[in-house]
Amino acid sequence: MTKGDAKERIAKLKKEINRDRYAYHVLNRSLIPDEALDSLKKELFDLETEHPDLITPDSPTQRVAGKPLSKFKKVTHESRMISLNDAFSEKDMEEWLERLKNYFGEKRAFDREGFYADLKMDGLAMELIYEDGALVQASTRGDGMVGEDVTQNIRTIEAIPLRLEEGSGYPRRFIARGETFLTKKEFARINRDQEKAGGKPYANPRNVAAGSIRQLDPKITAARKLDFYAYDVVTEGYKTKYDEYAALREYGLKTNPDGKVLKNLKEIFEFHKYWIEHREKLTYEIDGIVISVNDNKFYEEGGIVGKTPRAGIAYKFSPREATTIVEEIQVQVGLTGVLTPVAVMKPVSVGGVTITHATLHNADEIERLGLKIGDTVIVSRAGDVIPQINKVLINLRTGKEKKFQMPLKCPVDGSKVVRDGVAYKCSNKYCGARHREQLYHFVSRGGFNIDGLGPKIIDRFLDEGLIIDAADMFTLKKGDIVALPRFGEKSAENVIKEVEERKRAPLKRFIYALGIIHVGEETADLLAKAYPSKTGGELAVKDFIKFYAGLSGEKLQELEDVGPKVAESIREWFKENKNIHLLEKLQAAGVKIILEKHSAKSQKLSGLSFVLTGTMEAMSRELAKERIRSLGGDVTESVSSKTSYVVVGAEPGSKYEKAKKLGVKILEEKDFLKLLGNS
Numbered sequence: 001m002t003k004g005d006a007k008e009r010i011a012k013l014k015k016e017i018n019r020d021r022y023a024y025h026v027l028n029r030s031l032i033p034d035e036a037l038d039s040l041k042k043e044l045f046d047l048e049t050e051h052p053d054l055i056t057p058d059s060p061t062q063r064v065a066g067k068p069l070s071k072f073k074k075v076t077h078e079s080r081m082i083s084l085n086d087a088f089s090e091k092d093m094e095e096w097l098e099r100l101k102n103y104f105g106e107k108r109a110f111d112r113e114g115f116y117a118d119l120k121m122d123g124l125a126m127e128l129i130y131e132d133g134a135l136v137q138a139s140t141r142g143d144g145m146v147g148e149d150v151t152q153n154i155r156t157i158e159a160i161p162l163r164l165e166e167g168s169g170y171p172r173r174f175i176a177r178g179e180t181f182l183t184k185k186e187f188a189r190i191n192r193d194q195e196k197a198g199g200k201p202y203a204n205p206r207n208v209a210a211g212s213i214r215q216l217d218p219k220i221t222a223a224r225k226l227d228f229y230a231y232d233v234v235t236e237g238y239k240t241k242y243d244e245y246a247a248l249r250e251y252g253l254k255t256n257p258d259g260k261v262l263k264n265l266k267e268i269f270e271f272h273k274y275w276i277e278h279r280e281k282l283t284y285e286i287d288g289i290v291i292s293v294n295d296n297k298f299y300e301e302g303g304i305v306g307k308t309p310r311a312g313i314a315y316k317f318s319p320r321e322a323t324t325i326v327e328e329i330q331v332q333v334g335l336t337g338v339l340t341p342v343a344v345m346k347p348v349s350v351g352g353v354t355i356t357h358a359t360l361h362n363a364d365e366i367e368r369l370g371l372k373i374g375d376t377v378i379v380s381r382a383g384d385v386i387p388q389i390n391k392v393l394i395n396l397r398t399g400k401e402k403k404f405q406m407p408l409k410c411p412v413d414g415s416k417v418v419r420d421g422v423a424y425k426c427s428n429k430y431c432g433a434r435h436r437e438q439l440y441h442f443v444s445r446g447g448f449n450i451d452g453l454g455p456k457i458i459d460r461f462l463d464e465g466l467i468i469d470a471a472d473m474f475t476l477k478k479g480d481i482v483a484l485p486r487f488g489e490k491s492a493e494n495v496i497k498e499v500e501e502r503k504r505a506p507l508k509r510f511i512y513a514l515g516i517i518h519v520g521e522e523t524a525d526l527l528a529k530a531y532p533s534k535t536g537g538e539l540a541v542k543d544f545i546k547f548y549a550g551l552s553g554e555k556l557q558e559l560e561d562v563g564p565k566v567a568e569s570i571r572e573w574f575k576e577n578k579n580i581h582l583l584e585k586l587q588a589a590g591v592k593i594i595l596e597k598h599s600a601k602s603q604k605l606s607g608l609s610f611v612l613t614g615t616m617e618a619m620s621r622e623l624a625k626e627r628i629r630s631l632g633g634d635v636t637e638s639v640s641s642k643t644s645y646v647v648v649g650a651e652p653g654s655k656y657e658k659a660k661k662l663g664v665k666i667l668e669e670k671d672f673l674k675l676l677g678n679s
Contacts, residue, residue, distance in 0.1 A: 006051050010059075013044040015166075017060045021158060022165060022252045058134045058163040062155065072148035072214070077127060078175060079234060081141040083307060084290065084314040090269055093291075096313050097265060103310065104298065113294040116241035117271050118231055118259040120288040120314055122206045123181030124213055126154065126228070128253075130174040133164040140213065144307060150213050154180075156222035159229075165252035171236060176253055178230035182209045183283045186225050205285050227284065229256045240294045261294055272315055279317070288316035321380040323393065324348035329360065329373055329404045330468040333412045333435050337426040341366060341404065342465035343377075343389060350381050353479025358387040359465035362422045363406050370394065372401035386464075387480075411468075411578065436462065438515045442470040446521045447513030448505055452498040460484060470513070471585035473499055504592045507531060507539060511548075516573045518566045522637040525629070526559045527570075533595050541587035549574035560609050561636035604677075605633030609642065613656050614649030616669050621649075627676050639664060647672045 001009070017040055023031045041060060048055045055062065087093050101108060127147065129137040138154035139147040154160055157180065164170040182190075182205040190208060191201040202208045212224040230253040231245075238244045245255045258275075262268050272289055279286055293299045293311040302311035328344040341360040348355060358379060360366050369392050371377070376396040377389045408417055410426035412435045418427050426432070439458050443450040453473065461467045466480050476499065481492035505513065508528035512521055519527070531539070531547060548570070556567035573579055610628050612621050612635065619627070624647070625635045639646055639658045646659035647667045659666055667675065 003051060003054075006047050007054055010044060010047050010051075010054055013040055013047070014059055017041060017044065018161065018163065018165075018252075021060070021161065060162070062162070071216070072150060074142075074146050075137065075139045075149045076146050077139070077142075077144070080144045080304070080307075081125060081127060081147070081177065082144065082304065082309055083141075084312055085308045086288075087313050087315045088318065090265075093265060093268065093313070093315060100293070100302070100311065103302065107298075110293050110295070110298075113240055114261050114263045115268065116245075116259065116292045116294045117262050117268065118290045118292075119256050119275065119282075119286045120290050120316070121179040121181045121229060121256070122204075122285040122287045123179040124206070124210045126150075126178055126180050126213075127234075128154070128160065128176045128178070128230075130164055130170070130176075132172055133166070133170055133174075135160070135162050148214070152218040153213055153215060153221040156218055157226045157228050159227050159254045161252040163252075165250065170251050173235055174251070175234035176230050176248060176251075177232040177234065178228055178253070178255075180209055180213060180226050180228050181205065181284050182212070182224065182226055184285065185283065190224065227254075229254055231255065231290075238296055240296060241292050241299070242294060244296070262291075268315070272317075276317055286317075288314050290314055318349040318353070320350060321378055321390070322348045322350050323376055323378055326371065326373060326375050326377055326389075329366075329371075330472075331407060331411050332462060332465045332468050333410065333426060333432050334463065337410075337429055337432045339406065339410070339417060339424040339426065340465055341406070342468065343371075345377075345379065347477060348379060350379060350387065350479070353381075353482050354477040355379070355381070355387045355479040356475065356477050357464075357466050357480055358389050360389065363424065364422050366404060372397075372403050374398075374401035386484075414578075439467075439470055441515045442513045443473070444513075446524075447509055448502045449509070450498055450502045452495050457495070469582055469585065471582055471589050471591070474503060474586070474589035474591055503590050504594055506594050506596050507544075508596075510544075510593050514573070514579075517569045519570065520637045522625075522635045523559075523561055523566060526561060526634065526636070528596070529634075530559060531595065536595050539593040539595050541583050541591075541593065544593055545574070545580060545583055549580075560634055560642060561638055561640070563640075603632040605631040605675075607632075608644040609634045609636050611636055611639050611643050611646045611655055611659070612649070613646060614652035616647075616649040618669060618673060624672075631676070645672075645675075 017037070020031050020037050020040075044059070045061050048059065048061055085096075087096055097110075100110070125141040127139050127141070128135060135151070135155065137149060138151045138160075139149050141147055155162060164174065184205065187202070187205040187208060194201055208224065209226060212221050212226055215221045230248045233244045233247060236244075236247065238247060240261075242261050245259060248255050260271070262271060268289075268291055275286065275289060291313050292309075293302065299309070299311045302309060304310070325346045326343045327346055330342050330344055332340045332342050334340060341363065343358045343360055345356055345358065360369075360371070369377075369389060371389065371392050374397075376393045378391040378393065379387060379389050381387050406417065406424045409415065410417055410428065410431055412426065413428055413431045415426050415428040415431060417424050419425075436455070436459065439462075440455050442448060443453045443458070450473075458467075461473075461476075464484060466476060466484075467473055476496065478489070478492045478496050481487050481495055482489055506528070508521075508525045511519065511527050512524035527548070530551075533539075551570070553564065553567040553571060556562050556570055557564065562570075605628060610633055612624055616624060628635050633644075636643065639655050639662065641662055641664070643659070643662075643664045645665050645667050646655060647669070648656055649669055656666070658664075
């Protein structure tokens, strides 16, 4: 092959390789198999090796060229490379738009051209300068005015063209800016290699990208396989940001394919929410979206405020790590009696959800972290799911923090706590199971009637340390539940909504839900009626405690169906500090006790007491009880000589036999219905 033939072949090879590069990186389309492209590159390399005088700086073979540098030289940017202000909420965005409206007045460009939205890659900002179509300089942002010349390293990035596309009508001098970044896949590969070599894995892709760009040896940069998206043109005047992006692609520079024009805040919020939910599907990391006034004339008129543009903003995602304060450490008792410490934290948004709890696993973990109550901590969601405390910021301590110690007695039943390896356990092997049964009882139909919290869900909440007692159910945040595997956002919302709707409980349901031994629904109803108020309204927990804790055994036994055993059980319950603490927690959680008016529609059954046994055909037992009460009568649980009637349905139980023995009047269902006036 003559030199002339070689020159012509080299030109064609360069053109074809660049065409393939453009299709792959800019159009996201492969024109030929990777192996075929590698073959073309090898042919070009061989020809240039044979004719070194035909090598040009824009040749695809020159992406890695030159010896390692001793240092980077400083370069001054033609105009400031600005950073953006951050917004973290819809309120922040509304305030930003309001400031724009106040500044621009009636000539609001965003009313006509809208906003350009792009994804905010988590990488390193870069400026590229092309002269006569060839890349002549690449530099980092630096302080905004002066950066470092990293041209040798940037030439190694396949996504960045060494020459602009021919036929695109590019200007003599063209300056573009964009972001260099590392894909998740490449980051994982680098970390695998790092660990194989005995090194410590890198923390995040952004740090690796930044470190790769600043390698003095371009061969190291080339081995990292960085990517690039362009997002700004400095030297050309385009009407809109949308037009800028179109020109960048035409010139051969890759732009993010997910950028788009949005009309208003509503669409911006929808775009932001969409990428919160779909960010994991991307091949690279993003930490938010970038919103710019689409009309470039108005963007420029907005000017710079400090070091940031008035007409552009970064609408960030909630961080995956955040700081908060550990306000308390509670101890959760598992099904097998194992005690697990759980951090109760000041509510904090992590990964887009608000969390308040994080399991601390065991006492050894608290020791490892060096955690004290009151500490400021870094919290994350492991795998973007389970909340966990990563680090204690000891420099932020005030001296008021308190050391935590595992209890000597079980917080549920007071039994002795014993150590079993790293675990602390309640010595009563039935304790954990009983505690769960108490919580199931609390949310049951006769209690707070929270259908959405069945036994399986309560078990999950206990096992994950989200709840310690019944009061904790009312302080859960959606983010605490979303963080659990197999709990979607909708199901979490439904649980929170139902719990919120059940914060107001009638006094009789409140008493029943407490699970006082020997106090069933009928006794709870009698206790509720004993409260000296017939006007309705709310009952403060402190007044609830004062009244019921103050009832003597004799006073309690004056109530129908309350004997010495039941009276003693009620009095003992109110003597327990943990029970009083639960009542106070319920009040702090916003639970309201509702006093119902006791005036019946009719006093037809006033002074009469009823016991129901067996299955009724015409109505449910619950409805029968309500009918009795609506007519002024009382329903009790056990048969005594004071009982007026025992109502008998199909297959009556022992109450029927006891009524016959005591001579209490027995009503068949049809007679009971006549008494009610149903026939």
